[in-house]
Amino acid sequence: MQLHRIDRIQYIEVTFPGFSCSTQGFTTRHEGVSRPPYNSLNLGMNTQDQQSNVEGNRSLLGRAFGVNHEAIVTPRQVHGSDILVINEPNEDYTHFLTVEGDAIITNQPDVLIGVCVADCAPILICDPDKRVIAAVHAGWKGTASRLVSKTVAGMKTEFGSDPGRLHAAIGPCIQKCCYEVDEPVKKAFQQNGIPWDTSAELKTSGKWQLDLATANEELLLAAGVPKDSIQISGQCVCCHSEQFFSYRRDKDEAGRQMGFIMLNSR
Ligand SMILES: [Zn+2]
Numbered sequence: 190m191q192l193h194r195i196d197r198i199q200y201i202e203v204t205f206p207g208f209s210c211s212t213q214g215f216t217t218r219h220e221g222v223s224r225p226p227y228n229s230l231n232l233g234m235n236t237q238d239q240q241s242n243v244e245g246n247r248s249l250l251g252r253a254f255g256v257n258h259e260a261i262v263t264p265r266q267v268h269g270s271d272i273l274v275i276n277e278p279n280e281d282y283t284h285f286l287t288v289e290g291d292a293i294i295t296n297q298p299d300v301l302i303g304v305c306v307a308d309c310a311p312i313l314i315c316d317p318d319k320r321v322i323a324a325v326h327a328g329w330k331g332t333a334s335r336l337v338s339k340t341v342a343g344m345k346t347e348f349g350s351d352p353g354r355l356h357a358a359i360g361p362c363i364q365k366c367c368y369e370v371d372e373p374v375k376k377a378f379q380q381n382g383i384p385w386d387t388s389a390e391l392k393t394s395g396k397w398q399l400d401l402a403t404a405n406e407e408l409l410l411a412a413g414v415p416k417d418s419i420q421i422s423g424q425c426v427c428c429h430s431e432q433f434f435s436y437r438r439d440k441d442e443a444g445r446q447m448g449f450i451m452l453n454s455r
Pocket residue numbers: 364365366367425426427428
C-alpha cells in the first residue's frame with residue numbers, strides 16, 4: 190500500500206498482486222472542497238458538513254476513477270451487521286444510498302462501492318476468479334458481530350467465491366495506541382467467540398487498548414482467507430491528523446474518509 194494520486198485525489202493505493210480485475214484504495218483528507226473542521230475531502234453523508242460539499246467531494250472521487258456520482262454506492266451505515274448485495278446492473282445506483290448496511294458486495298463492473306469511516310476499519314475484499322468485490326465497515330460493534338466473516342460467507346453463498354482465493358486489505362483505522370475500550374466491548378467480543386487476548390491489551394483495571402485490524406485479520410483467517418493474501422495498512426487515523434479524520438480525536442467535527450473498490454470492465 191502506498192500513497193498515490195489520481196487527478197486531485199490523494200489515496201492509499203492497494204494492489205492485489207497478480208490481479209488487475211479491480212481498482213481500490215483508502216482516501217486521505219486532502220484536496221477536497223470542505224471547509225474546516227471537515228477539511229477537506231469529507232466523503233461522509235452523515236456529518237454536519239454542508240451536503241453540497243460532501244457531494245462535491247464524492248464527484249471529485251468519481252471523476253478521478255472515471256465514474257459519475259450515480260455509480261458511487263456507500264450504504265447507510267448503522268454499526269449493524271446487514272450486508273447490501275448488488276447483483277444486477279442499475280441505470281442509477283443512488284437509491285442504494287438509503288439502504289441500511291455496514292458491508293456491500295457486488296459483481297457489477299464500473300460501480301464504485303465503499304464504506305465511510307473515521308476510526309472504524311475499512312476492509313476491502315476481492316475475488317479475482319468470480320469477479321466479486323466487497324467493502325466492510327468494522328468498528329468494535331461490526332467486529333464483535335463478525336461482519337467481515339459474514340461478508341466472506343455472503344460472497345460464497347451469493348456468488349460461489351472460494352475464501353482461499355480471496356484477497357483482502359484492512360485500511361487505516363484507529364490503532365491500539367489510541368483506542369481505549371472498556372468492559373462492554375470485551376463482553377461483546379467474548380460472547381461472539383472472538384479471542385480477546387489477541388485483540389486487546391490490558392492497560393489498567395477494566396481498560397484495554399483494542400486492535401481492530403488484528404481482530405479482523407483473525408476473522409478473515411478463520412474464514413479461510415490465506416494470511417499472505419491479507420494486507421494491513423497499520424496507520425493510525427487518530428495519530429495522523431494531517432492525513433486522516435478521526436472521530437475519537439475530533440468528535441462531531443470529524444469528516445469521513447472512504448475505503449473504496451471498483452470492478453473494472455473486462
Ligand atoms: Zn494512534
